[in-house]
Amino acid sequence: MSKDMPRMTQNKRPRASFAGLRRVIATLRGPGGCPWDRVQTHESLAPYLLEETHETLEALDSGDPEKRCEELGDLMFEVLIQVQLAEEARAFTMRDVIAGITNKLLRRHPHVFGDAVAETPDAVIEQWDELKASERAGESALAGIPPSLPALALAQAAQRRAARAGFSFESVDQAWQALDEELGELRQARSTAERREEFGDAMFALANLGRELGVDAEDALLSTSRRFSDQFRVMEAILEEKALDLRSAPIEERLALWEEARARRP
Numbered sequence: 001m002s003k004d005m006p007r008m009t010q011n012k013r014p015r016a017s018f019a020g021l022r023r024v025i026a027t028l029r030g031p032g033g034c035p036w037d038r039v040q041t042h043e044s045l046a047p048y049l050l051e052e053t054h055e056t057l058e059a060l061d062s063g064d065p066e067k068r069c070e071e072l073g074d075l076m077f078e079v080l081i082q083v084q085l086a087e088e089a090r091a092f093t094m095r096d097v098i099a100g101i102t103n104k105l106l107r108r109h110p111h112v113f114g115d116a117v118a119e120t121p122d123a124v125i126e127q128w129d130e131l132k133a134s135e136r137a138g139e140s141a142l143a144g145i146p147p148s149l150p151a152l153a154l155a156q157a158a159q160r161r162a163a164r165a166g167f168s169f170e171s172v173d174q175a176w177q178a179l180d181e182e183l184g185e186l187r188q189a190r191s192t193a194e195r196r197e198e199f200g201d202a203m204f205a206l207a208n209l210g211r212e213l214g215v216d217a218e219d220a221l222l223s224t225s226r227r228f229s230d231q232f233r234v235m236e237a238i239l240e241e242k243a244l245d246l247r248s249a250p251i252e253e254r255l256a257l258w259e260e261a262r263a264r265r266p
Contacts, residue, residue, distance in 0.1 A: 152207055
C-alpha cells in the first residue's frame with residue numbers, strides 16, 4: 001500500500017474493515033499525515049509493541065471481553081504499522097507476511113492438512129518439534145528463543161527446548177533434589193558475586209521444577225505479585241483505620257495485620 005495516498009477528508013473516511021484499517025495507517029504515515037507516526041522506525045516502535053503485548057496479556061487475564069477486544073486492536077495496530085514500514089522500504093509486503101504464516105501452519109499441521117496422524121496434544125507437540133528440527137537442521141535446539149523474553153520465561157523456554165532435545169531429569173524428584181542443592185549452595189555463598197550466581201542458579205532450578213510440575217513460572221510469579229500488592233493495600237487501609245505506623249510496630253503485630261488483610265482481601 002503506497003505511502004503517497006491522498007489525505008482523507010471527513011467524507012472519505014474508510015470503512016471499519018481490515019483494508020480500511022490499513023488505509024488509515026498508510027495515511028498516518030503519508031504526506032500530510034501524523035508528524036509522530038511519520039518519523040517512526042521499526043526500532044522506535046519496538047517498545048510499544050512490547051507494551052501492547054503486555055497490556056493484551058493483562059486483558060486476557062481480566063476476563064473482560066470489551067477490554068480484550070480493545071487491547072487486541074491496539075496490538076493489531078502495532079503489527080500492521082510494522083508491516084507498513086516494511087512495505088514503504090520494499091522489504092516485504094502484507095501478502096508476504098500472510099503467505100509465510102499460512103504456509104508455516106500448513107507445514108506444521110500435517111495431521112490436519114496431510115496424511116500424518118496426531119490424536120493427542122502431546123503427539124502434536126512431538127510432531128511440531130520434529131518438523132522444526134528438520135527445518136532448522138544444523139542449528140542449536142535453543143535457536144530462535146527471543147533473548148528479550150522476561151527472565152523466568154526465558155529460563156523455561158530454554159529448559160523446554162533442552163528437554164525436547166533429550167536433556168532433562170527423569171523424574172520430578174530429581175528436579176526437587178536439584179533445587180535443594182542450589183539453595184544449599186546459595187546459603188553458603190559469601191561474596192556478592194557468589195550470591196548473584198547462586199541466586200540465579202536457584203531461580204533457574206525453581207523454574208525447571210515449575211516446568212516439571214506444569215507451572216508457568218512467569219505467570220505464577222506475576223499472579224503472586226499481584227496478590228501481594230492487593231493484600232498490602234488492604235493492610236495499608238487497616239493501618240489507617242487503626243492509626244498505626246507499620247515501621248514502629250513489633251513483628252508480631254505486623255504479622256497479625258498481614259493475616260487480617262488476608263482475611264479482608266476480596
